[in-house]
Amino acid sequence: MQASCKKVAILQSNYIPWKGYFDLIHDVDLFIFYDDVQYTHSDWRHRNKLMTRDGPRWLTIPAGHDLKRLICEVEIPDQSWKQQHRSIIEQNYRNAPFIEESQPLLDFLYANTITSLSDYNQRAIRHLSNILGIHTQFADSRLLGVNGRKTERLIGILESVGATKYISGPSARDYIDEPMFVEAGIELVYKEYPAYPPYRQCFSPFSPFVTILDLLMNAGPEAPHYIWGWRQNEYQA
Template structure:
């Protein structure tokens, strides 16, 4: 069975995102769709001693209505230094933060040379995949021929990758033409996110749905998914 997952890139996403990646043979970064403001594409949260805080990559969107994720660019190159400092300040005393300090330094140094949000997100996603030992093949949607409506494009991508199973997030239930997938010999499954193991965050509590960097600052890679 060949499992394909298709999802927009997120900025250093939560562990559920990487759980989807680990369940797939092919994971497609679907960044040919419209960029949405105030979403996970260019920001995420961590929890420091004073509580949750946002890490947001500033982007240029003024006068560019309808731009895709891969067309969206960071607007201020100083964001890499700010995020590196914010992570050190918020998570520096976490049990395992020191174990991926070199990883962060390397990724932020590389990110400083990039402008497109899509490329920045992929850089960090690939890096975290390496930390977690995930071997899923990563693709950019722009490199895969696709046509049709919203659901049809996803089916086209699955066909191109030889999928026999399409694993989707729950949000696609509203529009996915499952009958078309079935007719093409592709099984459709829906991801149900489990209750991942909690851990003590830097404010003494626990909030789910934060960047996986927050999680890896406290849990070993083999503890992340339970």
């Protein structure tokens, strides 16, 4: 992995993320889940949005309000949320073109007994990436044995996997110590999410900021086109 790895992203796992999350995964050679950091409530870690007749609606895993935990320490012993979420999804997407083809995916997401939020999210993201045809490698920061704080630890993780380029989420501009990347000889690039092209959703007006399930239900195998395929010339340049 060290010899071939060049572009790397490091990010917390999210619940059934939006398409931009998978665009970032698609951009890199190695995507590292960063779940041994503090859990934040009312965040993407345990919730996301889906389209409904009344517009985008939160779909939330009942993970509790305790902030004295790392993301990887969050447990959800009550499993009833899984059937509830599946029922809500199936009801709202019952007229979607690819609802029937999506049943195996819903089985994968909701017919399991996983109680760890981190394990659940990571497993789902890997599977969804495979469905989208993404060939990026995955790793978990917990298994890399790198300590330190903030930017120091990020660089330590990147050095441990032989990264030469770090692609960061745009919000990280507020806390990343950019000179440390220069000193380490690692190129720092902030991901800029484009205005993704619209597709036909079950309800209008169109909203791009919803779970990837919305795109898969409505576009099926054409889903990658609406994330990166539409700008294929950019990748070939």
